[in-house]
Amino acid sequence: MPEPLSPHLSVQLRHRIGALxxxxxxxLTQPWTILFGPSGSGKTTILRAIAGLIRPDYARIVCPxxxxxxxxxxxxxxxxxxxxxxxxHKRLIPLAPQQPSLFPHMxxxxxxxxxxxxxxxxxxxxxxxxxxxxxxxPADLSGGEAQRATLARAIAARDCRLLLLDEPFTGLxxxxxxxxIANLLAWQELHRTPxxxxxxxIAEAFxxxxxxxxxxxxxxxxxxxxxxxxxxxxxxxxxxxxQPAETPASPAxxxx
Amino acid sequence: MDTQALGLTLRLALSxxxxxxxxxxxxxxxxxxxxxxxxxxxxxxVALPLVLPPTVLGFYLLVALGPLTAPGRLIIRLxxxxxxxxxxxxxxxxxxxxxxxxxxxxxxGFRAIDPALLEAAATLGASPLRxxxxxxxxxxxxSILTAAVLTFTHTVGEFGVVLMLGGNIPGATRTLSIALYDxxxxxxxxxxxxxxxxxxxxxxLTLVAIYWRRSxxxxxxx
Numbered sequence: 001m002p003e004p005l006s007p008h009l010s011v012q013l014r015h016r017i018g019a020l021x022x023x024x025x026x027x028l029t030q031p032w033t034i035l036f037g038p039s040g041s042g043k044t045t046i047l048r049a050i051a052g053l054i055r056p057d058y059a060r061i062v063c064p065x066x067x068x069x070x071x072x073x074x075x076x077x078x079x080x081x082x083x084x085x086x087x088x089h090k091r092l093i094p095l096a097p098q099q100p101s102l103f104p105h106m107x108x109x110x111x112x113x114x115x116x117x118x119x120x121x122x123x124x125x126x127x128x129x130x131x132x133x134x135x136x137x138p139a140d141l142s143g144g145e146a147q148r149a150t151l152a153r154a155i156a157a158r159d160c161r162l163l164l165l166d167e168p169f170t171g172l173x174x175x176x177x178x179x180x181i182a183n184l185l186a187w188q189e190l191h192r193t194p195x196x197x198x199x200x201x202i203a204e205a206f207x208x209x210x211x212x213x214x215x216x217x218x219x220x221x222x223x224x225x226x227x228x229x230x231x232x233x234x235x236x237x238x239x240x241x242x243q244p245a246e247t248p249a250s251p252a253x254x255x256x
Numbered sequence: 257m258d259t260q261a262l263g264l265t266l267r268l269a270l271s272x273x274x275x276x277x278x279x280x281x282x283x284x285x286x287x288x289x290x291x292x293x294x295x296x297x298x299x300x301x302v303a304l305p306l307v308l309p310p311t312v313l314g315f316y317l318l319v320a321l322g323p324l325t326a327p328g329r330l331i332i333r334l335x336x337x338x339x340x341x342x343x344x345x346x347x348x349x350x351x352x353x354x355x356x357x358x359x360x361x362x363x364x365g366f367r368a369i370d371p372a373l374l375e376a377a378a379t380l381g382a383s384p385l386r387x388x389x390x391x392x393x394x395x396x397x398x399s400i401l402t403a404a405v406l407t408f409t410h411t412v413g414e415f416g417v418v419l420m421l422g423g424n425i426p427g428a429t430r431t432l433s434i435a436l437y438d439x440x441x442x443x444x445x446x447x448x449x450x451x452x453x454x455x456x457x458x459x460x461l462t463l464v465a466i467y468w469r470r471s472x473x474x475x476x477x478x
Binding site for chain 1: 370372373375376377378379380381382383384387390391394395
């Protein structure tokens with residue numbers, strides 16, 4: 001685990017959505033942070049609040065003065081008490097949603113250029129295996145291809161402050177996922193853009209060796225390295241693998 | 257065939273279409289963007305010309321644009337003549353009368369656009385205006401075309417509002433539908449037949465074009 005760093009994003013959020021009460025307070029300090037939890041634990045809503053796509057009941061989300069801010073001043077995204085709400089397009093925080101959301105009337109190339117303001121570089125295209133798709137329309141892509149292009153479009157965005165990825169690797173085959181993770185880590189090494197991603201896949205969390213924030217029912221139950229936070233989950237899964245005859249432990253109640 | 261009336265009709269229909277689209281695009285965008293009593297009210301007002309006799313609309317416009325009201329007197333002072341019984345008055349009446357035919361296709365077109373696309377555009381740094389221009393408008397193109405064609409044809413076919421508001425001034429307010437009325441009043445059935453046939457053929461052809469385009473699109477999507 002890298003040494004502690006000064007935080008690049010500080011999030012306090014209370015928001016009620018349906019029957020779920022989200023109440024979280026956390027800071028992002030590592031290059032890559034994962035929100036881990038079962039579906040319905042509020043992961044996506046937290047991402048959407050940071051991206052500015054919902055108006056939270058209460059929130060104070062700030063980029064403290066540092067590398068992500070101009071001229072060493074802190075930068076407030078939302079502060080409901082002070083009546084501050086920076087609209088999404090001024091936040092410079094691209095969000096790659098779980099459902100591919102490519103613009104259907106544009107080619108893949110035009111989609112990638114939308115937030116970048118210029119053509120995507122060849123490196124990015126090969127990273128996501130979409131170089132041969134650039135002249136196609138979204139309707140002609142498979143689900144996996146559209147997912148990769150949506151990811152690439154978010155990453156290509158200009159002046160990105162923080163990248164939000166909602167289940168970026170779900171549904172991709174394992175070889176491709178491993179390769180994408182390696183490529184993304186290399187990309188991050190180069191660009192130094194922090195990433196906050198969402199997953200419920202324990203293997204992914206270990207593979208990224210990221211800081212993990214574990215959520216349950218809209219609350220943070222643990223924050224730390226994957227090894228610390230997910231040790232219990234891992235041993236439970238391993239126990240299931242090594243003792244296949246035993247019936248699996250009853251899963252946590254999933255919310256739709 | 258009254259070519260002056262034909263020219264006037266086309267000029268009125270074209271001006272109405274351009275003016276109305278400029279008005280209806282932002283209005284429809286606002287209506288489609290949410291819900292609430294204010295938007296319901298706006299939609300009801302927009303839909304009124306569908307259910308009101310055109311003469312009612314014509315009557316109120318005649319009064320409102322005439323010397324009896326403050327806005328009417330202001331217009332008279334600015335233009336030097338009242339809006340009623342002039343081409344500009346006719347234009348105002350036509351725009352209001354065709355409002356639902358432009359706004360309703362646009363509202364349903366805008367509402368059919370997946371909000372996730374506009375959210376994606378926003379997180380990629382596109383201002384609402386840029387997202388409207390680059391995502392909403394291109395995706396709503398078929399609805400915009402429908403709105404334009406319906407407005408144009410509906411204006412060509414309007415009668416009651418023109419009669420109330422415009423009277424029957426050759427070259428200024430005498431449209432084809434008014435000319436037809438006159439021809440029948442004069443028992444000139446040959447001329448009336450030509451005028452009526454022109455209007456019928458025009459309307460039928462436009463509607464065929466719209467429905468044909470729609471079915472083409474549907475078979476392309478399937």
